[in-house]
Amino acid sequence: MLIALALIALSMLGDGWVADNVRFGRVYETDWGRMLRNFGYLPFWLLAALALALHDRDQSAWSWWRRGALLAGAPTAAGIVGELLKILVRRMRPPGVGNAYAFRPFSDHPFSSRGLGFPSSHAVVAFAAAAILTAMYPRAKWVWYAAAVGCAVSRLLAHAHYLSDVVAGAAVGIGGAALVWRLAAPPAEADALASCGGVIDKPNDER
Numbered sequence: 001m002l003i004a005l006a007l008i009a010l011s012m013l014g015d016g017w018v019a020d021n022v023r024f025g026r027v028y029e030t031d032w033g034r035m036l037r038n039f040g041y042l043p044f045w046l047l048a049a050l051a052l053a054l055h056d057r058d059q060s061a062w063s064w065w066r067r068g069a070l071l072a073g074a075p076t077a078a079g080i081v082g083e084l085l086k087i088l089v090r091r092m093r094p095p096g097v098g099n100a101y102a103f104r105p106f107s108d109h110p111f112s113s114r115g116l117g118f119p120s121s122h123a124v125v126a127f128a129a130a131a132i133l134t135a136m137y138p139r140a141k142w143v144w145y146a147a148a149v150g151c152a153v154s155r156l157l158a159h160a161h162y163l164s165d166v167v168a169g170a171a172v173g174i175g176g177a178a179l180v181w182r183l184a185a186p187p188a189e190a191d192a193l194a195s196c197g198g199v200i201d202k203p204n205d206e207r
Contacts, residue, residue, distance in 0.1 A: 040122025078176025123169025131177035
């Protein structure tokens with residue numbers, strides 16, 4: 001928790017420079033940009049979770065629905081926390097000109113997260129999915145996290161978020177996935193959890 005807060009605080013020092021210099025307005029007009037954004041789109045992971053559950057239906061290991069439920073549950077739970085944080089923090093997205101923070105008063109649409117940026121919902125979902133997939137399939141962890149980082153970078157290029165928005169989103173996503181894994185994974189698997197730098201891992205003999 002302290003490490004996550006420290007990283008968010010440090011990233012705020014770079015918010016202004018990133019908002020001014022890291023831009024590619026047409027990022028979502030490209031195929032690769034749209035692909036990266038989809039990694040932070042919750043329905044994408046719900047569909048993947050359904051496919052995984054159907055694949056595991058005849059498997060004897062775990063309950064047949066378990067891995068699909070974890071893949072659906074981690075991004076969903078973390079995403080809900082992210083939306084609540086947006087409503088509480090109320091920091092707006094970067095302006096078109098300049099990089100100054102702006103906050104929406106609680107009297108203005110108090111229960112809507114539209115237009116709010118902290119944390120990035122796409123980053124929350126992408127990193128939650130990456131973390132839970134790393135717990136289940138650790139050998140491919142670089143693929144999962146590369147996809148999540150790519151999604152976060154695309155949000156910066158689109159000028160949709162400050163740097164600290166996506167760093168906070170990553171922290172919420174990884175933390176949410178770790179909690180879901182602790183609560184919902186089978187006891188033997190949950191006891192083997194080791195969090196190191198935000199990566200959920202299995203024991204060496206299972207890699």
